[in-house]
Amino acid sequence: MALQEKSKLQPAPDDGLVVRIRGALLSQEGVLFLILVVSVIVLSLNTDRFLQPSNLLTQARLLVEVGLVALPMTFIIITGGIDLSVGSILGLTAIMIGIGWQTLGLPLELAIVLALAIATLCGFVNGLFIVRVGVPPLIMTLATLALYRGLAQGISEGRSVRGYPEWFTALGQGDFLGLPTQIWFLIVGVIVSWVILARTTFGRTLYAIGNNETGARFSGLNVDRAKLLIYSYSGFMAGLAGWIFVSRVTTTRSDMGSGLELDVIAAVVLGGTSIFGGTGSITGTVIGMVLIQLLKNGLALNGVTQDATIIVIGLVLIFAILVNNFIQGQRQKS
Amino acid sequence: MTTATLVKQKTSVTLRLSHFIGVALAALILISYYVLPFVVQPERGPSDIATLTGGRGNNEFGLAVNGLVMLPFAGLGALLLGVWNLLSPRHERVIALLLAVCGFVGLTYYVIFFRQYLETSADYLSSMSVGFWLMLGACVALVAQVAVPRRPAERDYTPRAVLSNQEMVLAAGLILLVIVVGIANPRFLAERNLSDVIQGHAYIAVAALGMTMVIVTGNIDISVGSLVGLLAIISGRLATDTGQIWLAWLAPLFVGALFGGVNGFFVAYMRIPSIVVTLGMLSIIKGILLIWTAGSRVVDLPQGFFLAQMRPLNVPMPIWFMVVLTIVVALWMRYSGLGRAMYAVGGNKEAARLSGLNEQRIVFQAFVLNGVFVGIASVLYATQLTIIQATPPPNLELTIITSAVVGGVSILGGTGTVVGAAIAAILLNVIRTAMVFINVSPFWLQAVQGLLILVTVLADLLRRRRQRR
Structure with missing residues (x-):
């Protein structure tokens, strides 16, 4: 106990190794990492297919869409907001790529750029209403969840677009330097987001907003600009995920990405980002999304039906928050 | 209990003319619905309205004949609430709102009926026209009753304040939508469709x-x-x-x-x-x-x-x-x-x-x-x-x-x-x-x-x- 107090007061190098390990384990990321390791071991006991590199690479490929969107979602949830519209933005992007290319006759490259611009605009609109009008993020993005999906449905009128050229599908199905191509997007996204959140004043601003928005405002931080940026970032990433999604499944439908927001929020919250804002990290989010994807796949390979894995994820989500609450409580006590 | 509070209580239940409006209007709806048809067409004898208006032969759209039954319910609701309005000195806002809803139901069905009357010129409706005008009046008044303050100056009834009442805005929007779409496509007002929509x-x-x-x-x-x-x-x-x-x-x-x-x-x-x-x-x-x-x-x-x-x-x-x-x-x-x-x-x-x-x-x-x-x-x-x-x-x-x-x-x-x-x-x-x-x-x-x-x-x-x- 005394040791722990000491470590709190001065996290200096003269801390005992035990204390530091204990601190790392007590952090949400530490607990999650343990859960991850344990579940990987348990899941690989029964089947040898689970730890095969080819299987893991396939899982990595499937992970990218949720992963890309989870990064800005971490930012947003850290500021105490939420973005429920990401799945719909993904669907709208997919439709815009398909419509721009086939119906409007644009070159595919241009259609992609246009779709990404529209996705960013969608996120920007969310941010604009949240910042300028003061609509709560939950309700604003709930409205645009319906609105953007509705636009995707209305514009496409339920038709799907197929027949994309080979180079287009390479992004979602091909490999680059031995890894699935889209994984590189995720890796770059993770590194950039990690640096932004952990190493820049902008990142500190996000934590400040989440802890005390009024306080952040009075300290002269540009809260409005920060929020506008992260919601636009969220729109852009959802658009990017949409592009990759279309490329992976080589077809465009307006119901793409519905329910994505749930997977994304589950990954972020599982990663230890408090839904009340103020705490969280990209590391945690990465572990969270990997854990969810591996659980899904591992359970499936162990003969659990796909449907049952949904239950497991729901349970894990609630359990993770209970553990998090417990740890926070313990920390406050000590 | 002191005299002062007794006096206060007494003044608070003082009946005004507006207290009776709901009751009177409800009575009007019920009378025009149940009594008038039999006065105008005594040869049909006493029966319920559904039987009376049952002939659907020339009713191209299958309009809301049976939907008419909603009207006495609106009337009954308005009656009960109006009585409560009399008994209870407080809470007039909710009561008034519910009265308005009753009036709204009646009004909607009136609009549907009137269209049907114009389209098909079914004679069973012409015989009831007096009752229908009475009903229309009653329903409009019921809706309007929401704006009658029982204790003046207690509530703000300027257009802006009424507009800020979400329920009123929605009800007005709903009725407007039904009328506009009904004019654009009369089939929208068919009974089967409307009751499907609500059900x-x-x-x-x-x-x-x-x-x-x-x-x-x-x-x-x-x-x-x-x-x-x-x-x-x-x-x-x-x-x-x-x-x-x-x-x-x-x-x-x-x-x-x-x-x-x-x-x-x-x-x-x-x-x-x-x-x-x-x-x-x-x-x-x-x-x-x-x-x-x-x-x-x-x-x-x-x-x-x-x-x-x-x-x-x-x-x-x-x-x-x-x-x-x-x-x-x-x-x-x-x-x-x-x-x-x-x-x-x-x-x-x-x-x-x-x-x-x-x-x-x-x-x-x-x-x-x-x-x-x-x-x-x-x-x-x-x-x-x-x-x-x-x-x-x-x-x-x-x-x-x-x-x-x-x-x-x-x-x-x-x-x-x-x-x-x-x-x-x-x-x-x-x-x-x-x-x-x-x-x-x-x-x-x-x-x-x-x-x-x-x-x-x-x-x-x-x-x-x-x-x-």
């Missing part, structure tokens, strides 16, 4: 009642959509397997309360944000549903099971449920201890706790009640069709939340009434159907839904901002 979404209105409670306490429940699916299957399975119809009708209520209780436990006592809890619950329920039913459907339901297809007094059961539950819950939310406490908790949690309210238990109870209402909604949904699908309508939770929010329930908690939520649920379905009738692709529906939420929320925020000034 089809009645279960959503019922679910929106529970959602209103949850949102009023400052929480949200996004697991309701899949819960409706699960409870509908439970109800259907019980009916086919045990044959106990009552069990099949009641079990979903208890199971719904159970799931609501679990949600409420985690939200209230474990202090996990409601969005996360219900998100987790959403996947759990969806998983249970998929495993348990394996995507199959429930067929061969026993004869007496179809609650929603019954028509007591010639009014479809879902409409009964919707109207009665909305009125009961509206009054309950306004006058009961728990109902008031929900508003208090949603308005200011800390203040509610400091004034001695058990904030955790109230939130818990709101979630349990929500579960019960979802249960009722599921039974209505399950008994609507002859086959129960394992997949609930897509985005059901979104439609339910939209109804509550558009109905004026502020997502920030603390305000909103269930009447608005019920009207909004109907409005949503009217919009959906109207789009088909004016040749707009239904694919745009969700976009309209989203815009509607956005507009409502913006209006709500602007209103709050103005009030603060």
Whole structure:
């Protein structure tokens, strides 16, 4: 106990190794990492297919869409907001790529750029209403969840677009330097987001907003600009995920990405980002999304039906928050 | 009791002319409906109106002949509320609102009838024209009665203040929409269509009642959509397997309360944000549903099971449920201890706790009640069709939340009434159907839904901002 107090007061190098390990384990990321390791071991006991590199690479490929969107979602949830519209933005992007290319006759490259611009605009609109009008993020993005999906449905009128050229599908199905191509997007996204959140004043601003928005405002931080940026970032990433999604499944439908927001929020919250804002990290989010994807796949390979894995994820989500609450409580006590 | 308080009480129940308006108008509707036809056409003899107007031979559109039965209900409702209005000195706002709803029902049916009269020149209507003009007058006056202050200067009745009343705006929007679309395409006003429109979404209105409670306490429940699916299957399975119809009708209520209780436990006592809890619950329920039913459907339901297809007094059961539950819950939310406490908790949690309210238990109870209402909604949904699908309508939770929010329930908690939520649920379905009738692709529906939420929320925020000034 005394040791722990000491470590709190001065996290200096003269801390005992035990204390530091204990601190790392007590952090949400530490607990999650343990859960991850344990579940990987348990899941690989029964089947040898689970730890095969080819299987893991396939899982990595499937992970990218949720992963890309989870990064800005971490930012947003850290500021105490939420973005429920990401799945719909993904669907709208997919439709815009398909419509721009086939119906409007644009070159595919241009259609992609246009779709990404529209996705960013969608996120920007969310941010604009949240910042300028003061609509709560939950309700604003709930409205645009319906609105953007509705636009995707209305514009496409339920038709799907197929027949994309080979180079287009390479992004979602091909490999680059031995890894699935889209994984590189995720890796770059993770590194950039990690640096932004952990190493820049902008990142500190996000934590400040989440802890005390009024306080952040009075300290002269540009809260409005920060929020506008992260919601636009969220729109852009959802658009990017949409592009990759279309490329992976080589077809465009307006119901793409519905329910994505749930997977994304589950990954972020599982990663230890408090839904009340103020705490969280990209590391945690990465572990969270990997854990969810591996659980899904591992359970499936162990003969659990796909449907049952949904239950497991729901349970894990609630359990993770209970553990998090417990740890926070313990920390406050000590 | 001192003399002063007695005097005060006496003055507060002083009857004014306006107290009698509701009663008088209700009487007018009932008389014009039941008495006048027999005075004008004595040779028909005493019978009910449905028989009297039963000849449908020249009724091309199958218009709302039986829908006429709604009118005496509106009259009866107005009568009862008007009497209450006389007896109780307080609460005139809710009463006036409900009177307005009754008048609105009457008015809607009047509009439908008048169209039918113009289109088909059916003679049974011409014989009743005096009664119809009386009815129109009564209904308009009933609606207008909402603007009659019983104690002058207590409320602001300027156009701006009336416009800031969400229920009134919605009701006006609804009636306007029905009239406009009806003019564009008369088939929209056909009885079968209109009653389908209202019936089809009645279960959503019922679910929106529970959602209103949850949102009023400052929480949200996004697991309701899949819960409706699960409870509908439970109800259907019980009916086919045990044959106990009552069990099949009641079990979903208890199971719904159970799931609501679990949600409420985690939200209230474990202090996990409601969005996360219900998100987790959403996947759990969806998983249970998929495993348990394996995507199959429930067929061969026993004869007496179809609650929603019954028509007591010639009014479809879902409409009964919707109207009665909305009125009961509206009054309950306004006058009961728990109902008031929900508003208090949603308005200011800390203040509610400091004034001695058990904030955790109230939130818990709101979630349990929500579960019960979802249960009722599921039974209505399950008994609507002859086959129960394992997949609930897509985005059901979104439609339910939209109804509550558009109905004026502020997502920030603390305000909103269930009447608005019920009207909004109907409005949503009217919009959906109207789009088909004016040749707009239904694919745009969700976009309209989203815009509607956005507009409502913006209006709500602007209103709050103005009030603060």
